[in-house]
Amino acid sequence: xxxxxxxxxxxxxxxxxxxxxxxxxxxxxxxxxxxxxxxxxxxxxxxxxxxxxxxxxxxxxxxxxxxxxxxxxxxxxxxxxxxxxxxxxxxxxxxxxxxxxxxxxxxxxxxxxxxxxxxxxxxxxxxxxxxxxxxxxxxxxxxxxxxxxxxxxxxxxxxxxxxxxxxxxxxxxxxxxxxxxxxxxxxxxxxxxxxxxxxxxxxxxxxxxxxxxxxxxxxxxxxxxxxxxxxxxxxxxxxxxxxxxxxxxxxxxxxx
Amino acid sequence: xxxxxxxxxxxxxxxxxxxxxxxxxxxxxxxxxxxxxxxxxxxxxxxxxxxxxxxxxxxxxxxxxxxxxxxxxxxxxxxxxxxxxxxxxxxxxxxxxxxxxxxxxxxxxxxxxxxxxxxxxxxxxxxxxxxxxxxxxxxxxxxxxxxxxxxxxxxxxxxxxxxxxxxxxxxxxxxxxxxxxxxxxxxxxxxxxxxxxxxxxxxxxxxxxxxxxxxxxxxxxxxxxxxxxxxxxxxxxxxxxxxxxxxxxxxxxxxxxxxxxxxxxxxxxxxxxxxxxxxxxxxxxxxxxxxxxxxxxxxxxxxxxxxxxxxxxxxxxxxxxxxxxxxxxxxx
Amino acid sequence: xxxxxxxxxxxxxxxxxxxxxxxxxxxxxxxxxxxxxxxxxxxxxxxxxxxxxxxxxxxxxxxxxxxxxxxxxxxxxxxxxxxxxxxxxxxxxxxxxxxxxxxxxxxxxxxxxxxxxxxxxxxxxxxxxxxxxxxxxxxxxxxxxxxxxxxxxxxxxxxxxxxxxxxxxxxxxxxxxxxxxxxxxxxxxxxxxxxxxxxxxxxxxxxxxxxxxxxxxxxxxxxxxxxxxxxxxxxxxxxxxxxxxxxxxxxxxxxxxxxxxxxxxxxxxxxxxxxxxxxxxxxxxxxxx
Numbered sequence: 079x080x081x082x083x084x085x086x087x088x089x090x091x092x093x094x095x096x097x098x099x100x101x102x103x104x105x106x107x108x109x110x111x112x113x114x115x116x117x118x119x120x121x122x123x124x125x126x127x128x129x130x131x132x133x134x135x136x137x138x139x140x141x142x143x144x145x146x147x148x149x150x151x152x153x154x155x156x157x158x159x160x161x162x163x164x165x166x167x168x169x170x171x172x173x174x175x176x177x178x179x180x181x182x183x184x185x186x187x188x189x190x191x192x193x194x195x196x197x198x199x200x201x202x203x204x205x206x207x208x209x210x211x212x213x214x215x216x217x218x219x220x221x222x223x224x225x226x227x228x229x230x231x232x233x234x235x236x237x238x239x240x241x242x243x244x245x246x247x248x249x250x251x252x253x254x255x256x257x258x259x260x261x262x263x264x265x266x267x268x269x270x271x272x273x274x275x276x277x278x279x280x281x282x283x284x285x286x287x288x289x290x291x292x293x294x295x296x297x298x299x300x301x302x303x304x305x306x307x308x309x310x311x312x313x314x315x316x317x318x319x320x321x322x323x324x325x326x327x328x329x330x331x332x333x334x
Numbered sequence: 335x336x337x338x339x340x341x342x343x344x345x346x347x348x349x350x351x352x353x354x355x356x357x358x359x360x361x362x363x364x365x366x367x368x369x370x371x372x373x374x375x376x377x378x379x380x381x382x383x384x385x386x387x388x389x390x391x392x393x394x395x396x397x398x399x400x401x402x403x404x405x406x407x408x409x410x411x412x413x414x415x416x417x418x419x420x421x422x423x424x425x426x427x428x429x430x431x432x433x434x435x436x437x438x439x440x441x442x443x444x445x446x447x448x449x450x451x452x453x454x455x456x457x458x459x460x461x462x463x464x465x466x467x468x469x470x471x472x473x474x475x476x477x478x479x480x481x482x483x484x485x486x487x488x489x490x491x492x493x494x495x496x497x498x499x500x501x502x503x504x505x506x507x508x509x510x511x512x513x514x515x516x517x518x519x520x521x522x523x524x525x526x527x528x529x530x531x532x533x534x535x536x537x538x539x540x541x542x543x544x545x546x547x548x549x550x551x552x553x554x555x556x557x558x559x560x561x562x563x564x565x566x567x568x569x570x571x572x573x574x575x576x577x578x579x580x581x582x583x584x585x586x587x588x589x590x591x592x593x594x595x596x597x598x599x600x601x602x603x604x605x606x607x608x609x610x611x612x613x614x615x616x617x618x619x620x621x622x623x624x625x626x627x628x629x630x631x632x633x634x635x636x637x638x639x640x641x642x643x644x645x646x647x648x649x650x651x652x653x654x655x656x657x658x659x660x661x662x663x664x665x666x
Numbered sequence: 667x668x669x670x671x672x673x674x675x676x677x678x679x680x681x682x683x684x685x686x687x688x689x690x691x692x693x694x695x696x697x698x699x700x701x702x703x704x705x706x707x708x709x710x711x712x713x714x715x716x717x718x719x720x721x722x723x724x725x726x727x728x729x730x731x732x733x734x735x736x737x738x739x740x741x742x743x744x745x746x747x748x749x750x751x752x753x754x755x756x757x758x759x760x761x762x763x764x765x766x767x768x769x770x771x772x773x774x775x776x777x778x779x780x781x782x783x784x785x786x787x788x789x790x791x792x793x794x795x796x797x798x799x800x801x802x803x804x805x806x807x808x809x810x811x812x813x814x815x816x817x818x819x820x821x822x823x824x825x826x827x828x829x830x831x832x833x834x835x836x837x838x839x840x841x842x843x844x845x846x847x848x849x850x851x852x853x854x855x856x857x858x859x860x861x862x863x864x865x866x867x868x869x870x871x872x873x874x875x876x877x878x879x880x881x882x883x884x885x886x887x888x889x890x891x892x893x894x895x896x897x898x899x900x901x902x903x904x905x906x907x908x909x910x911x912x913x914x915x916x917x918x919x920x921x922x923x924x925x926x927x928x929x930x931x932x933x934x935x936x937x938x939x940x941x942x943x944x945x946x947x948x949x950x951x952x953x954x955x
Contacts, residue, residue: 151535153535153537153540157538161536168530168532170529170530173525181526184534184537184539189520191547194515194519242537443758444896446759446762450892451889451892451934451938455931455938458931461927620777624771624778626767627767631750631764634754634760
């Protein structure tokens with residue numbers, strides 16, 4: 079059996095006296111859409127921040143294809159093929175849509191200042207532009223290439239965030255609450271795009287609150303509570319898992 | 335095709351005007367023109383530094399590092415002046431590289447204070463160590479640029495016109511290089527680091543390396559401008575690069591606006607002309623710090639995007655009008 | 667040697683007293699308004715010139731001159747608050763830049779009014795307390811130290827015991843919550859600016875008879891104050907006082923045993939080290955960072 083593309087191994091993250099992640103372990107298989115869920119404050123976003131290199135974990139490890147990547151800086155993690163998006167619409171709001179995607183091509187076509195001054199990087203620039211346009215096209219943003227990113231409607235901003243990630247040709251993308259603030263129609267379109275993205279061979283790990291989207295989209299789901307692993311399984315198993323129901327509904331289900 | 339022809343014509347026209355300009359001016363105005371040309375390089379390099387979002391209060395001191403280095407190299411070691419100027423620029427860039435290690439652990443407001451402190455330390459070192467920096471009195475009798483003849487023009491560097499042409503060439507090439515950098519993927523990455531450093535880093539950008547790159551490049555050009563200044567005025571001391579000079583640079587930059595390449599240059603040119611025509615002619619020269627302070631406050635309060643925003647506003651208004659005219663013609 | 671140390675210690679205590687006044691004022695302004703007042707050294711300078719005008723030129727009693735200087739500089743502070751700190755409340759960097767502009771204006775105005783040459787203020791009292799043959803404490807220095815202690819103690823009492831002080835501390839901690847409590851941000855900003863500026867002014871007024879007064883004297887004052895407030899943890903009044911005393915001792919001793927410029931370099935290096943290692947300062951919380 080092929081090793082998992084991403085392995086989280088007894089990961090622990092403490093801030094002062096607070097333990098945000100407590101010996102969390104799970105694996106993400108290649109080519110999967112893997113959901114990470116849990117009630118508010120369960121430590122999902124912190125997990126993302128550790129995996130992407132924004133925080134250095136207090137204990138445990140994150141491994142990519144067997145190589146330990148925890149403790150690396152965010153750009154070093156990105157250069158190994160793990161690219162993340164951010165909550166809300168974190169974009170280069172003052173740059174154009176195309177320029178946003180061009181930043182995403184940074185790793186594949188690293189800028190060279192001497193070549194740029196001498197004007198001998200034309201081929202590189204053309205290839206970067208082609209890659210960026212391809213990424214925009216994938217998310218249906220081609221017609222908006224010259225708009226300012228900050229002036230796009232919300233749904234398009236979300237798609238652009240993913241296009242920036244895709245332009246980097248990642249092996250794994252980490253999507254932080256990609257459906258927040260979307261109406262059902264937009265959510266449906268975004269779900270289609272994610273399946274399309276997965277079908278190109280990209281592994282997706284996403285944090286999300288929208289249960290409907292998570293259940294319809296994910297191959298596998300990890301549920302966290304208070305920083306710990308609560309349950310893992312396919313959507314069917316998670317939906318009926320008593321601990322998950324307990325964590326989400328608390329005592330409320332008796333009332334219901 | 336058409337637009338590249340017009341822009342080429344515009345550049346040639348501007349070049350011709352700049353070449354002819356000193357001959358329409360008095361001797362003292364020619365001297366001011368030399369300072370203005372050098373200051374254009376200072377503000378343009380300052381904007382390069384601000385591209386990644388950090389504002390420094392040590393830029394003028396870094397300019398001074400270039401001035402001191404070039405003056406000492408030519409005076410003490412007999413280095414040929416044009417070479418010493420380039421080495422002055424390199425020294426300023428190297429000092430900036432060394433300073434970047436502590437400074438880029440800070441951001442925003444802390445970076446501002448940190449850069450101020452670093453600049454003050456350098457100034458105090460100049461003051462404290464008479465050998466080689468000359469102490470509070472600084473360095474005097476700095477070697478002038480050696481005269482030379484290029485066939486069509488004989489450079490005599492005691493004439494401000496000659497020095498102006500030299501400065502114009504050096505500054506022109508420097509601006510062209512900065513322009514190429516900004517329009518390249520490197521420049522795009524600078525902007526990305528400025529607007530969203532986390533997203534840039536998630537895209538694989540080594541944010542700190544790019545901040546350092548912008549800082550070192552900007553410092554190199556600042557050092558070059560300092561060297562140009564030193565070999566023109568012949569005397570430099572720690573107070574030539576004090577906070578007051580930094581305030582002038584800040585004022586030019588903020589009044590001009592940093593959103594575009596030409597903004598700070600515009601601010602520098604407009605304020606210098608204002609200074610020379612209005613203040614000097616009216617005999618208010620010693621009120622210059624007062625006026626600059628006032629302008630700085632007023633522009634922060636009422637024109638946060640700078641003069642260039644007015645220019646852009648005028649242009650877009652004109653474009654909108656053109657478009658409208660075009661539309662009405664189309665319907666006719 | 668012991669006597670040299672004792673004498674240097676007394677000198678350091680005097681330096682600590684006015685440094686603390688300046689730094690505490692700066693911290694108070696930063697705490698309540700969230701902006702660094704780059705013109706703080708020039709407020710100190712204004713206080714010193716109040717002495718030149720009222721005491722040296724008009725021959726009014728020294729204490730009257732100090733009171734006039736303190737009030738006048740406090741009013742200048744109110745003007746700064748109204749003119750640019752208030753409109754730039756959401757733009758702390760803009761406020762800082764505006765205060766740099768104001769610094770230039772104050773220097774230029776004083777240069778025009780008094781000239782750029784050094785002013786010497788006649789001594790208020792020449793009495794000296796002779797502790798031993800080589801250890802002497804001029805009475806005036808002692809008075810400055812005591813005045814600083816009294817002023818800082820009154821500020822402390824004001825902040826801890828009065829309703830205004832409570833409002834000030836509340837809006838320093840959490841401006842939004844304070845606003846919900848019915849505390850007027852404009853009013854607390856005015857009070858903080860008046861007190862902060864007045865403290866700088868009184869520090870200038872108290873030291874004027876002992877130093878040469880000139881329009882550019884604010885520069886070294888603001889450099890020292892920056893070192894103190896950042897090492898102390900910007901926003902911490904206690905930190906500012908403690909570091910002001912510690913810094914004055916380091917600076918005075920290094921000046922005595924090496925020289926003044928080396929002492930300045932040591933101080934600035936200290937600032938850089940603290941900025942690198944712990945940007946929130948030795949006594950600072952992470953709230954405002």
